[in-house]
Amino acid sequence: MNEKTASVHWEGQGKKGQGQISTETEALKAYPYGFASRFEDDRRGTNPEEILGAAHAACFTMAFSFACDAAGFTTALVDTEARVRLIPEGDGFVIDRIALTLKASVPGIDETRFQEIALDAKNGCPLSKALASVAEISLQATLVQSAT
Known part of the structure; x- marks a missing residue:
């Protein structure tokens, strides 16, 4: 594939x-x-968690937009942030939480349908599935009005 x-x-x-x-x-x-x-706080380089967060946010955002299309809604804008937490565990570390924050403008959609589509997209995106061992993947979804 x-x-x-x-x-x-x-x-x-x-x-x-x-x-x-x-x-x-x-x-x-x-x-x-x-x-x-x-x-540490050296911002001259990246790190695996930041790259993972970017990948997860990108995957979820596309899944959300495609799901809106399939439901007959057009996304005007979608902004997603992913916060990935790495904590010590035993002799190593573990990613125990990914917090997705979605802000989207989707003309014509009501809040209930918006939340349903967002949750389905979170659960169905390939990165969420691949990250199933993460103890918590949360989603805060906010429907914003278009600036028109």
Whole structure:
């Protein structure tokens, strides 16, 4: 079917090592990451949780827009944020929560139908399914009025 590729090059040991993340489309090309950008406040690089959050938000947003289309509604705008929490567990770490926040303008939809479509999209998007081992994937969905 459809297969995408990403790669990582790493040099050095543990906390002192540095990696570079690249994607097939070159959206990321040798983009830096390491201990400081993952566990400290170094914003010169990225980290796996941030990339996972971006992927989940993108997948959910598309699933929501497609579901609205299928239900006869047109999305005017959709903004999604994903907050991914990494916590210590035993000798390692675990992602225990992903909080999705959706704000969307969908002319003609009522609040009840909007919430139903949003929840179905969250549960049905491929990334939500792939992340089923995450203890909590929450959704806060807000229907906003069009600026017209």
